[in-house]
Amino acid sequence: MREVERDGMGTGGNDALSLSYEEWRGRMAEWGEPGFRADQICGWLYGRKVFNYHEMSNLSKSLRERLSGSLLMPLPVLIREQESRDGTRKYLWQMTDGERVESVLLNHGGHTTACISSQVGCPLACTFCATGSLGFTRNLTPGEILGQFLMMERRRLDAGAEQGINNIVFMGMGEPLLNADSVFGSIRMLNHPKMRGLGARHITISTSGVAQGIVDLADFEIPIRLSVSLHAPNDALRSRLMPINRSCPLSRLVEALHIYRRRTGERVTIEYALIDGINDDPQLAYEMAALLDGLEPYVNLIPFNPIPMKPELHRSPEPRVKAFCTALSELRIEFEVRRERGADIMAACGQLAGSLPGPAK
Numbered sequence: 001m002r003e004v005e006r007d008g009m010g011t012g013g014n015d016a017l018s019l020s021y022e023e024w025r026g027r028m029a030e031w032g033e034p035g036f037r038a039d040q041i042c043g044w045l046y047g048r049k050v051f052n053y054h055e056m057s058n059l060s061k062s063l064r065e066r067l068s069g070s071l072l073m074p075l076p077v078l079i080r081e082q083e084s085r086d087g088t089r090k091y092l093w094q095m096t097d098g099e100r101v102e103s104v105l106l107n108h109g110g111h112t113t114a115c116i117s118s119q120v121g122c123p124l125a126c127t128f129c130a131t132g133s134l135g136f137t138r139n140l141t142p143g144e145i146l147g148q149f150l151m152m153e154r155r156r157l158d159a160g161a162e163q164g165i166n167n168i169v170f171m172g173m174g175e176p177l178l179n180a181d182s183v184f185g186s187i188r189m190l191n192h193p194k195m196r197g198l199g200a201r202h203i204t205i206s207t208s209g210v211a212q213g214i215v216d217l218a219d220f221e222i223p224i225r226l227s228v229s230l231h232a233p234n235d236a237l238r239s240r241l242m243p244i245n246r247s248c249p250l251s252r253l254v255e256a257l258h259i260y261r262r263r264t265g266e267r268v269t270i271e272y273a274l275i276d277g278i279n280d281d282p283q284l285a286y287e288m289a290a291l292l293d294g295l296e297p298y299v300n301l302i303p304f305n306p307i308p309m310k311p312e313l314h315r316s317p318e319p320r321v322k323a324f325c326t327a328l329s330e331l332r333i334e335f336e337v338r339r340e341r342g343a344d345i346m347a348a349c350g351q352l353a354g355s356l357p358g359p360a361k
């Protein structure tokens with residue numbers, strides 16, 4: 001496994017939301033405080049979603065003052081919240097340096113899933129993705145990643161919801177495996193029983209196919225779920241749609257997926273957005289089956305979501321989707337057609353673009 005600092009992110013140590021549990025314990029020990037103070041603070045932050053040290057009423061006044069004087073709480077600031085006809089909510093956040101990202105909260109059968117961003121923009125420039133057209137600005141810190149989740153959860157609870165958020169998916173802006181240290185760090189905090197305690201099976205990373213990142217993930221100590229955005233089963237087409245394929249071709253990606261499957265025993269979900277006349281020929285389903293032979297993939301067919309910067313790309317019409325599904329059934333590949341959510345507020349897959357045309361400074 002690539003060297004990922006297990007006890008935190010080494011972010012300079014003054015960002016409260018980027019501190020791991022072990023770092024909280026260490027900080028309390030340094031300050032001559034008993035270890036359970038770390039549990040109390042994490043309980044406020046991750047349990048009750050209280051971010052103001054002065055409201056942490058079971059801490060001494062001197063500790064609260066010391067915390068306020070030394071540990072920043074760089075929560076994302078909510079700039080805009082939109083609600084879709086189907087109940088999906090999209091949030092635009094501003095980070096302390098003025099950069100903006102979006103997150104989405106989806107409801108399905110009484111459960112909620114937070115779709116969060118891992119980078120400001122994305123360097124991978126997939127031709128069909130709004131985020132990809134922004135270019136890359138910077139990675140988010142673990143605290144900025146967690147901050148999106150915690151702020152959404154707090155808003156939800158403040159609005160009277162009985163439960164917190166049930167699932168998190170790294171399917172917002174950015175490529176999580178190109179910011180793996182921060183993403184893995186934030187997952188450790190989400191999962192830690194003294195922090196948010198979110199189960200590993202409720203956490204999913206989606207990657208455009210960063211092969212080394214997939215191999216690293218196979219050794220990650222928390223057995224989260226993995227989705228891979230395939231969108232094309234041969235190098236010629238995939239390189240046209242997803243420039244990452246030029247440096248990391250399908251042979252490397254598939255090799256990494258075999259390693260992942262062998263080491264974890266997990267099935268991988270394959271994401272495939274059907275774009276009219278581009279990648280929806282049923283013949284491609286046969287190519288996909290051959291490519292993924294032995295991996296027992298679960299295929300998620302995504303209706304392509306139109307984006308303003310690519311008006312020439314359209315969603316596959318229903319008969320084409322059906323023909324593709326028929327081919328997958330004949331091939332005995334398990335699949336589902338993902339229901340489109342939040343498209344009326346540009347909150348569906350691939351539509352996130354922060355504060356287009358650029359971040360507010």
Ligand code: SAH
Pocket residue numbers: 128129130170171172173174175176206207208209228229271273302303304305306307349350351
């Ligand atoms: N960078 C990661 C995660 C963010 S994108 C990745 O690429 O996997 C989340 C999902 O939305 C990916 O499967 C991506 O391929 C898909 N996507 C991007 N643009 C889309 C669009 N216009 N319509 C449908 N899905 C899209």
Ligand code: SF4
Pocket residue numbers: 122123124125126129130131132133172173174175208229350
């Ligand atoms: Fe980046 Fe994913 Fe969009 Fe590709 S699909 S540009 S990897 S966010």
